[in-house]
Amino acid sequence: MRREASISHASARPLLEIRGLDLDFGTPRGRIHALRNVSLDVPAGQVVGIVGESGSGKSTLAYTVMGLLPENADVTSGSILFEGKELLKMPAQARRNLLGDRLSMIFQDPMTALNPVRTIESQMIDIQHHEQGSRSEKRARALEMLHRVGIPDPKNRLGAYSHQFSGGMRQRVCIAMALLVKPALLVADEPTTALDATLEVQIIHLLKDLQKDIGCSILF
Ligand SMILES: Nc1ncnc2c1ncn2[C@@H]1O[C@H](COP(=O)(O)OP(=O)(O)O)[C@@H](O)[C@H]1O
Ligand SMILES: [Mg+2]
Structure with missing residues (x-):
C-alpha cells in the first residue's frame, strides 16, 4: 500500500494521525495480517489518497478509522489519533457519537x-x-x-x-x-x-x- 503525499503548509497538528497500525483478521484457516505498520497523517482541510491493489487493506484501514470493523478483526498494535483523541481506546458510545458528526463515510x-x-x-x-x-x-x-x-x-x-x-x-x-x-x-x-x-x-x-x-x- 502506497500513500500519495499531501503537502501540508500548516504547522498545526494533523486532524488524523495513524501510527504503527497492525491489524489481523481471525479466520478458520489462521490469521490474516491485513495491515502492517501503517502510519499516515491527514492534515486539516486536506485530501489524502491511499493507493494500492485490490486486497491490500484500503477498506480495512477505512473501516478501522470509522470503528466499523467486523468481529473477527483484531487491532494488535498502533494508535489512531483523531482531533488529538485516541480512537482505539475511546468507549463505544463516544465512538458512535463521532460517526455522522465529526466523521462520515462514503x-x-x-x-x-x-x-x-x-x-x-x-x-x-x-x-x-x-x-x-x-x-x-x-x-x-x-x-x-x-x-x-x-x-x-x-x-x-x-x-x-x-x-x-x-x-x-x-x-x-x-x-x-x-x-x-x-x-x-x-x-x-x-x-x-x-x-x-x-x-x-x-x-x-x-x-x-x-x-x-x-x-x-x-x-x-
Ligand atoms: N472480514 C474479513 N475477514 C477475513 N479477512 C478479511 C476480512 N475483510 C478483509 N479481509 C482480508 O483483508 C485483506 C485486505 O482487504 P481489504 O481491506 O478489503 O482490501 P482493499 O480494500 O484494499 O481491496 C484481504 O486479504 C482480505 O481478504
Ligand atoms: Mg476495498
Whole structure:
C-alpha cells in the first residue's frame, strides 16, 4: 500500500494521525495480517489518497478509522489519533457519537449505504440528528444539499426510495448525506468504482468542490 503525499503548509497538528497500525483478521484457516505498520497523517482541510491493489487493506484501514470493523478483526498494535483523541481506546458510545458528526463515510457501493425501505427524505433528516433546527429546517438543508450534488428536481426526488435512483444519482445522494453533517473528516472508500468513467470524473470534481466549501479533510 502506497500513500500519495499531501503537502501540508500548516504547522498545526494533523486532524488524523495513524501510527504503527497492525491489524489481523481471525479466520478458520489462521490469521490474516491485513495491515502492517501503517502510519499516515491527514492534515486539516486536506485530501489524502491511499493507493494500492485490490486486497491490500484500503477498506480495512477505512473501516478501522470509522470503528466499523467486523468481529473477527483484531487491532494488535498502533494508535489512531483523531482531533488529538485516541480512537482505539475511546468507549463505544463516544465512538458512535463521532460517526455522522465529526466523521462520515462514503462507501464503495451506495446501495448498501442507504436504507431501501425508507425515503431519501427521512434518511437525510435523521442523519442531521446532531444538528440544531426543526424538521422543516433540516428538510430545507437536505433539499439544498441534493441540489448542490446535482440531483435534478430535488423537491420531487426527496420522497423517493434508493432503488428509484440510478447508480450515479444514488452515490450523489450518499455524498449529500455524508456532507450534510459537516464532518471534519470524510472517509471515501473507492466511491466511484461502481460508476462509469465520465461519472467518475464528475463525482471527483464534485467532492473536491464540496471539500473546499465545507473545509473538511478527505481520506480517499
Ligand atoms: N472480514 C474479513 N475477514 C477475513 N479477512 C478479511 C476480512 N475483510 C478483509 N479481509 C482480508 O483483508 C485483506 C485486505 O482487504 P481489504 O481491506 O478489503 O482490501 P482493499 O480494500 O484494499 O481491496 C484481504 O486479504 C482480505 O481478504
Ligand atoms: Mg476495498
